[in-house]
Amino acid sequence: MPSRLDDINEQRKKTLQRLRGLGINPYPNRYPQTHTTQQAIAQLEETEARETPQRGKETEPVSVAGRITAMRKMGKSSFLDVRDVSGKIQLLLQNSNFNKDQQELFKDLDIGDIIGVEGKLLRTRTGEPTIAVGEFTLLSKSLQPLPEKWHGLSDTDKRYRQRYVDLIANNEVKEVFKVRSRVIASIRQFLDKRGFIEVETPVLHSSAGGALAAPFVTHHNALDQDLYLRIATELHLKRLIVGGFDKVYEIGRVFRNEGISTTHSPEYTLLESYEAYADYTDVMEMQEQMIYHICKQVLGTAEIKYGNNTIDLKPPWQRITLRDAVKEYGGIDYVSYPTAAGLREKMRSLNMEADTNKNWAKLVDELLKTYVRPKLIQPTIVFDYPASMSPLAKNKPGKERVVERFQAVAGGLEIDNAYSELNDPIEQRERFQEQMKDRHGDEEEQWTIDEDYLTALEYGMPPTGGLGVGIDRLVMLLTNQQSIREVILFPQLREKP
RNA sequence: GGGCCGCUAGCUCAAUUGGCAGAGCAGCUGACUCUUAAUCAGCAGGUUACAGGUUCGAUUCCUGUGCGGCUCACCA
Numbered sequence: 001m002p003s004r005l006d007d008i009n010e011q012r013k014k015t016l017q018r019l020r021g022l023g024i025n026p027y028p029n030r031y032p033q034t035h036t037t038q039q040a041i042a043q044l045e046e047t048e049a050r051e052t053p054q055r056g057k058e059t060e061p062v063s064v065a066g067r068i069t070a071m072r073k074m075g076k077s078s079f080l081d082v083r084d085v086s087g088k089i090q091l092l093l094q095n096s097n098f099n100k101d102q103q104e105l106f107k108d109l110d111i112g113d114i115i116g117v118e119g120k121l122l123r124t125r126t127g128e129p130t131i132a133v134g135e136f137t138l139l140s141k142s143l144q145p146l147p148e149k150w151h152g153l154s155d156t157d158k159r160y161r162q163r164y165v166d167l168i169a170n171n172e173v174k175e176v177f178k179v180r181s182r183v184i185a186s187i188r189q190f191l192d193k194r195g196f197i198e199v200e201t202p203v204l205h206s207s208a209g210g211a212l213a214a215p216f217v218t219h220h221n222a223l224d225q226d227l228y229l230r231i232a233t234e235l236h237l238k239r240l241i242v243g244g245f246d247k248v249y250e251i252g253r254v255f256r257n258e259g260i261s262t263t264h265s266p267e268y269t270l271l272e273s274y275e276a277y278a279d280y281t282d283v284m285e286m287q288e289q290m291i292y293h294i295c296k297q298v299l300g301t302a303e304i305k306y307g308n309n310t311i312d313l314k315p316p317w318q319r320i321t322l323r324d325a326v327k328e329y330g331g332i333d334y335v336s337y338p339t340a341a342g343l344r345e346k347m348r349s350l351n352m353e354a355d356t357n358k359n360w361a362k363l364v365d366e367l368l369k370t371y372v373r374p375k376l377i378q379p380t381i382v383f384d385y386p387a388s389m390s391p392l393a394k395n396k397p398g399k400e401r402v403v404e405r406f407q408a409v410a411g412g413l414e415i416d417n418a419y420s421e422l423n424d425p426i427e428q429r430e431r432f433q434e435q436m437k438d439r440h441g442d443e444e445e446q447w448t449i450d451e452d453y454l455t456a457l458e459y460g461m462p463p464t465g466g467l468g469v470g471i472d473r474l475v476m477l478l479t480n481q482q483s484i485r486e487v488i489l490f491p492q493l494r495e496k497p
Numbered sequence: 498g499g500g501c502c503g504c505u506a507g508c509u510c511a512a513u514u515g516g517c518a519g520a521g522c523a524g525c526u527g528a529c530u531c532u533u534a535a536u537c538a539g540c541a542g543g544u545u546a547c548a549g550g551u552u553c554g555a556u557u558c559c560u561g562u563g564c565g566g567c568u569c570a571c572c573a
C-alpha cells in the first residue's frame with residue numbers, strides 16, 4: 001500500500017487513468033465562477049440579514065472554485081474545505097444528490113485537487129457557512145500530497161524553494177504578500193496624487209552609480225560591452241529632473257552583489273523619488289506623510305506591532321541630528337575626533353569594535369548602525385550627516401562639513417534615506433574623485449565616474465530633494481517580519497546539487 | 498568568507514548512556530447522513546542529508562562535504 005512519495009504519485013496517476021477511462025477530463029479549460037469563497041459567505045450573511053435569520057435558510061445557488069484542503073467523510077455525506085485566494089468555505093456533498101458517475105468521481109477526489117462546485121448556501125448545525133453542493137467538476141488533479149494540515153510547512157528551505165507549497169499550506173504567508181501588493185499600490189496612489197510622474201530607467205548600466213555597492217556584471221554580445229545591473233536609480237532620475245520632469249519616481253528592482261542577511265537581499269525593490277525646488281526638510285515631511293498614509297490605508301491603523309514593540313507611525317516623527325544621536329546612544333561626539341585614528345582610538349577606549357581598515361566615514365557609519373539604529377524603535381528621522389559619508393548630498397549652508405541628509409529609522413530598521421541633491425557640477429566631480437581614491441585592487445576596475453551625469457549637471461539641475469525607500473524593509477515593518485526573505489516571494493538561495 | 502546550530506517517513510516531530518528507528522497528520526482497506534485538527538478498526542510506509550572513521554554494534558561519538566537558519570564581516 002502506498003505511503004512513500006513515489007507510491008502516492010503512482011497511485012494518483014492511476015486515478016488519472018481511471019478518470020480518463022470514465023470520459024472525465026481531469027484538466028478542463030475553464031470554469032465559470034460566480035463568487036469567491038468570501039463573496040459567497042458575504043451573500044449568505046446578506047440574505048440572513050434581509051430575511052428573518054433562520055437556521056438552514058437557503059439562498060440562490062453560487063458557483064465557486066478552489067483547492068480541496070480537507071475532507072471529512074462521514075458515510076453518505078462528506079464535508080470538504082475549499083480554499084481560494086480570498087479564503088476558505090466548507091462544502092457539503094451528499095451521495096444521494098449525485099448520479100453514479102459523480103459518486104465514482106467523488107471517490108477519486110483527493111486533498112489538493114482543484115474543483116469547481118455549484119450549490120446553495122446554508123449554515124450547518126454548528127453555524128458554519130456551507131455550500132450544499134449540487135454539482136461539482138474536477139478542474140485539476142493533484143499528484144502531490146499536501147503538507148500536514150495543522151502545522152503546515154515549516155522547513156524554511158522548502159518554503160522558499162517551493163513557495164507555491166508554502167502559499168498553499170500557510171495562509172498567513174499569502175497575507176504578507178497581499179499587504180506587499182497593497183503597499184506598492186498605495187505608494188503609487190500617494191505620489192501620483194501629489195503630481196509625481198512614474199518613470200522607468202535602464203536596469204543595464206554602463207557605469208554602476210548612485211550607491212557604493214558592488215554590482216553584478218553582465219555582457220551585451222552585439223555591442224561587445226560589459227554592463228552592470230543597476231545598484232540604484234538615482235543618477236538617471238536626476239537626469240530627468242535636469243530634463244524638466246519636476247517630480248519623478250521609480251519603483252524598481254536594484255541589484256547589489258553583497259552579502260545576504262535578514263535585512264539584505266541581492267535583489268530588492270527600491271522606491272526613489274525626486275522633487276525639484278524642494279530640499280530635505282520638504283522630503284522629511286513628505287515621507288512621513290507617505291508612510292503614515294500607506295499604513296493607514298493598508299492596515300487601517302498607524303499603530304503597528306513589530307517584534308515586542310508597538311510603533312506609532314503618526315507624524316510628526318521624532319527628529320535628531322546624527323551627531324546628537326551618536327552622542328546620546330554611542331557616547332561619542334564624533335566632531336571632537338576628526339581623524340580616523342583619533343575616532344578609532346576613542347571607540348576602542350569604550351570597548352567598541354573599530355576596524356583598522358575603516359576610514360572616518362565608515363567608523364561613523366559603524367557607530368550609527370551598531371549603537372544608534374537598533375535603539376530607534378519609534379519612527380525617528382536622523383539628519384545632518386558628515387559630507388564624507390554622502391557624496392551626492394548637498395552641503396548645509398554655513399556648515400562646511402555637514403550635508404543635508406537624513407535617514408528614517410523605525411523598529412531598528414533603516415526605512416529610507418534622503419537628501420538635498422548636490423547640483424553643483426564642479427563640486428560633484430570633486431566628490432566623485434574623492435570617492436575613487438578609496439578604491440583599490442579588484443574593485444577599482446568596476447568603478448568609473450559617470451561623465452554623462454556630470455554633463456547633465458552642467459546643463460543645470462534645479463535644487464532638488466530626493467528620497468529612497470527600501471520597499472522590502474517597509475513591508476517587513478508593516479507585516480511584522482524579521483527576515484527580508486519573508487517578504488520576497490522567491491528569495492535567492494544557493495542552487496541545490 | 499568566519500563562528501554557532503540544524504538536517505530522521507510526503508508533512509510536523511520523537512528515539513534514555515552508543516543497543517530492534519516511533520507517533521500524529523497525509524496515504525491505503527473498511528464502518529459512519531451536520532463534520533470542522535471528525536471519529537472508530539485495520540494496513541502500509543525509512544539509504545536517519547551525503548562520504549568516510551571509531552566500535553561487537555552509530556540517528557546518537559569523530560572528520561569531511563552539501564544545503565538551510567542565526568550571527569559576524571561586506572553592503573557610503
